[in-house]
Amino acid sequence: MFRKGSNVAKLLKFSFGSFLRGLVWVLVLAGAIVARADSTNATLAKFEAESGTLGTDWAVSNSTSPAYITITTGGAGSTPSSAARVATYSVSFPTPGTYELYARVRVGPGTFDDDSMFYGNGFGVKDPTLASGWIFVNGLADKGFTAATNVVTGGGTAGSGVWKWINLSQFAPGPIFTVAASNQTQTFQIGARENGLDLDAFAFGTTGYNFTVGNLDAGADGAPPTNSTCTVNWTNVFQRIDGFGASSAWRSTWNSTVADRYFSTNTGLGLSLLRTRIAPGGTTVESSIMRLARDRGARVWSAPWTPTTNFKTTNANGVFSLSGGSFVGNTANYQAYANQLAGYVVNMKNTYGVSLYALSVQNEPDFVTTNYESCGWSAQQIHDFVPYLSAALTASNVGATKILIPESESWGSGPGLYNTTMTDTNTAPLVGVIANHNYVSDNNNGDQSVPAALNSYGKALWETEVSTFNAYEPSMTNGIYWARRLHQFLTVAQVNAWHYWWFNAGDNSGIADSSDNLAKRGYVLGQFSRFVRPDFYRIGVITNFGTALV
Template structure:
């Protein structure tokens, strides 16, 4: 080889090397360590739905357009199927709950209510760890308080809203500015008074899913008989405390709901930070898979840290929630799926209305090639919907299913929902979402239960 040629070749190689250093390659795709196996016959909990609270006494009512965004399930809508409202201590304020509640019901959503305080005439102050202004329900007013809750149920019914359930108390164990209840007081009410309430009863709505608040109910046959839904909040609750063996042992026929949270924080304008908003999807995954919750209910629907921005548009946190709420509809059942097939990949699966729904979260900064295997059910293709830094529940191209399996690319820092029509020769984007706004028969079934 001539020296002049060697010099030219070296110069060329050096130039290529420099250019390669200037051009940043895309993140490499990583093949998952194992397949995701979805066993459509291995059924877990029935899903009641997803939603949030509207609290017009504190932050103003949702507008008519915002109600459509929250409870509709078309394009640029959240598909929420649960509305939480408050039971104000002053009956003169109850009318404020009606407009949004009636709009939610018209869209097929269910409505439940939580009180923060009984009427002031029923409460008294007491000394709680040195705080002499702490408030509790008078012991001789438990019956009157049960009637107060009944009055709210009747008021809503007479105005077109049949409540699905009513709670005894919001966060009885975190009541610096509302009404305290001890575990023994909650037990007393549930055992001796809750049976007179003409609606499903939720208890105890501990702020941190502290089991000392609910264990006494589960361990008392009469109190348990009067409880229909065990409600819990997950503020600061570690994932390893999401499971509740005692509920699995004694809660047959009862429902398990996560009735309030915002996660990971309530910082100003945090609703649209990415990948922080991806943590919402991950938290929902853990609540459903590790906690076996049947409902996941956010705090304020519209707030600077919530699924809906203050201007009524859907935030990135809302996109994360919508990856579940738009596709996993009321009455669907969670089925067994490989929950963590690869580092930073988390998967859950559901079925209902002749559809299979798989929600896959990739918390890695690299894309992942993930193989999914369907057992005890068949489909010819799946329709993917993705939220990541630039996309908002965006439809992708259908992916063919071959021999009961398909492989999909999970973008870096993303959540993707795959929807398949079971036992069908095709699965279209239109079928995957717009026919699941609300199944009227299913809505009637849920509301009648």
């Protein structure tokens, strides 16, 4: 939950209205909004893993207590890759309705190297080489339930080497499995990824009902949930929210329709932060976009991808280039570059009427590539440069613009780049925002881990860039993945701001396609930004909703 300052009247209005009127923020990731069925009995369709049509790479155990299947070949990536690694089932459902998927699994001795699989993105036969047909499940090593009385959700703490049940629809959200009265027999598929994961049984349980381990073991009906409660603690105040946004880097023009789509709180997503690129030399092509965002209430901030080559070493190809090479840290360069960046801030204010909220020292100083604009900076160089930049901003009468560091490419790797600055009592007060990106080794599947709560040394903590780079996929399945990521960053990492990468792109690196048609992840971001405004505060809630994320 979120509140605006200490104004209880505003808080009450915000907390208990409806989504569409912008008066509440409650996000449920269990496939439906806390569903309630009319019947007092739930239905369960359980089937054994070995009962299906198994691809040739599957093996059935010799054990009968229980019999199970396991894959004989290892795999990786975002699909099962071949029909040999797919198992197909014909599932008969006793009644029509919506269902969630449960699985009984055992993770092998490789723990987090033995704990991934796929299930079909809906009923029907899927192409084993097409990622959009599959839901990726990863991280089962420390999740699940074993005790007979445990209600099975997408959480739990059961480890490796034990048989355990887990609700896959909640753990790795996918489609709502809907069974119509006209077709109560459905084809369902699973796919293998890492070997070492044993599969005993699957079950489809009625959405909204509680199934214990004992229920699932016995193939028995579950129980309707108890009355749902949500206790809001007005005095349990967490972080201030600075906003949500994305970047217009390298884009030069928008029209008012596009600007409204992204920034309007009446007809659009209501994004409240715009991240722009400072071109080498301290210029920009985004001034018109910045003004459109400003006029719709957004805060604007900027980041350089590289300084001009006179500030840099040669790159990996041995040439001076905007793409690659590192900053040359000396007194003359620190002063000259600080003056140039301060001049950029002044120009934005005096020429275009845009007062920059923050200024980054460098985009991804720990990722130096010759494929596009980049520049390496060390932790010591960032520390040494910050006083020059602060003094230049103050001398130019734009000292209110916050200095932002370090914008590392990975969320957890950033402290090494900013600790040197933040542990020095002379430089720490000059910094306004600690920020990092959230890229990982597999940026087609995206980060599957819970983001760490980084030490921000009392400064605002921002996530400033993340996306995946696979083919454009605008579905709600993808949107739910990003809803979970946003919720984790707000409630675990406790960030003050969160940004996607681009506004629009031809692949998944934008919240919209190249024609600015929004993907579902764009609407998800808007559910946060439109209703959780800058200077709101997150406050504590206690619910009995299970895995519903409130």
